[in-house]
Amino acid sequence: MRKVYIKITTAAILLISLFTACSLEETNPSTVDLEVAYTSPEGFESLVNYCYDGLYYFYGKIDGIGAMEMGTDLWVSESKESGFTLYDSKMNTELGTLRVIWNGFYATVNYCNTAIYYADLVEDYSEEEKNAKVAEAYFLRAWSYMHLVEQFGDVVLRTEPSSIAGIDNYPTRSSEPEFYDLIISDLKFACQHLPVNQGAERGRVAKKAAYGMLAKAYLQRTRLGEANASEYAKLALETAKELIDNQAAYNCALYTSDDTKSGYSKLWDGLNNKNNSEFLFLEAVDHEGFLNPDKDNRGRTRQYYLMDLKTVGAEWGTAEKNCAWYSRANDRGFKPTKYLMTEIFEPVKDPADTRFAETFFTEYYNSRWSDYTISQSLVDKYGKDQSLVGHVIKNTAWTYDPGNDYYFGQTYYRINASGNVNMVDEDGNGYLDGISVFTPNYTIPAEEKALLPFLCVDPSDMYDASGKWVSAETSTLGTYYKECYPSMRKFSSLYWIYNNQKWEGDVPILRLGEVYLIAAEAALRYNNDQAAAAQYVNAIRQRASVTGRAGEMAVAQGEVDLDFVLAERARELAGEQTRWYDLKRYGKLTTAYLSETNPDITTFEPSKHIVRPIPQSFLDAIANPDEFGTNGY
Incomplete structure (x- = not known):
């Protein structure tokens, strides 16, 4: 495996960080x-x-x-x-x-x-x-x-370092347009002067980052309600087009689909993580020497979005310490709304759009290192069919394999992650024999769920009649069902797992896929050009399916309005820290x-x-x- 080193986190020891300061200021005596x-x-x-x-x-x-x-x-x-x-x-x-x-x-x-x-x-x-x-x-x-x-x-806009300006005990507010004037000016300078490539120093910003961020800033400025808002939309479109139309010149590209794998799937493939053609601006994680703040303590995102694998899941065969692929369930809490699960994403078993499957884990496997037998008490508690008593859920956690080719040498964690062995369907029921918990975004009839040899929690179990998450007060099994949901998958490629808490992959902050959606939204905000907007949206949608199903993803230009683009941003960017701003x-x-x-x-x-x-x-x-x-x- 080619080793990539990162140098951008070297400390400038003469500066005092403001992370623990009480004000905006810091002083330097010399x-x-x-x-x-x-x-x-x-x-x-x-x-x-x-x-x-x-x-x-x-x-x-x-x-x-x-x-x-x-x-x-x-x-x-x-x-x-x-x-x-x-x-x-x-x-x-x-x-x-x-x-x-x-x-x-x-x-x-x-x-x-x-x-x-x-x-x-x-x-x-x-x-x-x-x-x-x-x-x-x-x-x-x-x-x-x-x-x-x-x-x-x-709030406060500063352009001089505190070591020069000194402490300001009477700071003044600057207007939001003043902020955006400086933001745009700074990004124009970056577009002009940053190199196209930064060589081997992965994570250092280059021109593609500057153009992408400038397009994003122009578009975000349209929310200020200024008289010339449409002009900022026009500038957002022009800036996004510069990047989209000249991808080779700026060293970026969308991944393309083939007959078996969508471009969106390739985007999140672990093998593409450290040299990703869609990442424009990223948090580069040093996976070799751990020369990062907090050293190897990186990649915690997936942990916060994880369903309960250590209590409810454990009743059905999951074991948190061995679920390295999913993460550690000690800090879970963020879960999807019904709107995201069933309206943003199409709630069907086999959608043409692969983005739900690439955004979420829905299948959780037995990871106890041994087969797990369904008990009478478990059947009674969850209302399962009596025929399931004694059914065996197969172990899927692989034991030590000295011949593995993973980089980290953390064989214990990497190989003993669930989902590595016994991934078969020998009983022919359409599901892998090692599944412990299943959380689809489509509804399965109650009588069918009762016969499934694992815990199945679908939207009819997760949400009450009002669309809120269930609770003990609104559902007989609400205490348990409220802890079962799809978990974040985007930042969990098995290839970069260090242990069941730490993940050493790079994290994208701005991607080329978002720039396409910036262009689509900007075209609508500028002059309601639905044809141009549909062109950009369809490029994103079609790379989200395998080649044979791309036609199912195409949308007519009349369908592409601002609300459609907002929903498309959710499908494309869920969990990537953009939604509140959207x-x-x-x-x-x-x-x-x-x-x-x-x-x-x-x-x-x-x-x-x-x-x-x-x-x-x-x-x-x-x-x-x-x-x-x-x-x-």
Whole structure:
């Protein structure tokens, strides 16, 4: 296997991180020391490298997931990040996650501002070399400010490093258009000066990232309601087209389908993860030397979306410690809404669209290292047919195999993951003989489910009549069924599993597939060009099926309106930390829309919930907190 090394997380030791700071500011007692350190290319590049550090705290970590994906039409949770998922009383100025987001993105801004400030002092750089390097800081400052303005609204906009500007005890708000003016200017600089390729340094941004992010920024700006909003839609379309129409020039491409595998499946294939043609901007994880923040403690996303394999699943043969493919079930909580399961995705057994199957696990296998026998008590508890007493669920966890060709050498975890052996259907019932739990998004008749030799929980079991998730109060088996649901699969390719909690694959932040959907939405927002929008949507949809079924995925241009594109974004991007921003851009963060699509959310207040509370730690650190208030909280 070719080894790829990553260098972008080298610490710039002269900077003090803001992750634990109380305000926006940090001080450095010796600006001269910084000038000496950053005049050499090596010192300056170390500073630029550290601008990437924030990626590792927001992707694959619960803080970013809660803020960017939850509280939408797609996900529910009773136990995880409830301030974000349910807009309950935990969403307040004291919420710790808000401090992580606020301090984390402002820390990145400050590193980027420092790099931009010192760029002209670097010796032994040509003008082209300097611009190419500082363009990374411009890109990451724009990325950070885009998150800050979307999360918190018109807060503080800084373009100088705190080591130069000093502490500002009386900060002022900047308008959202001012934020976007800087974001767009920064990304234009990045488009102009970033190289097409960054060589072997995987994860370092290149031109394709800048064009993709600029198109995204133009489109997101349309939500501001400015008089020239359609012009920003036009610019989003033109920028997206530049990338789509010149993919070879920018070193990117959609994966194509063949007769057995969809392009969407290839996108998430572990063998493609470290050199992925669709990833434009990513969190690059060093899987060899673990030179990452938190070292090997990466890839936690799948853990938060996992169904209960250690209690309910265990009754049917799963064993959490051996379920490395799925993840560890100790931190589960995020589960799909009925809207996502049965309206966004077509609730049928064999859809042409492979995106549901590639987004979710629905089959969970016996992983006890031995066969598992269904007992009388289990049949009685779950209302199964008496004929199933004594039925054997086959073990699917492979034991030690010294001849395996996986990289990590973590043979115990990698080979003993469930789903490796006995993947057969010897009894001819249409299901593998090692299935312990099955959570499809289509409904199976009750009498048929009673005869299935495993626990089967479908939408009729998961949701009550109102569309809410079941509970002990609304269903006889609600205590158990509310813990059974499809689990996140996108970030779980077996190839990069280190153990049942850690996953060492790269995480995409922006993909080419999203750029196609940006182009489709922009075409509609600019001049309602449904023909152009349908062209981009159909390219995405057809690569989501195998070749022989591509025709089933085509949609007529008259069907492609803004709501269709929003639904398509859910099918394409579910779980990829875009949905809260999508609903905000669409004006769908409303009581009416969320009540219809996610009835578990009952406390949404549009007057305040379209932005987050400003952290109390910041308000306590400044002399003019009344000027900022609490963003309505």
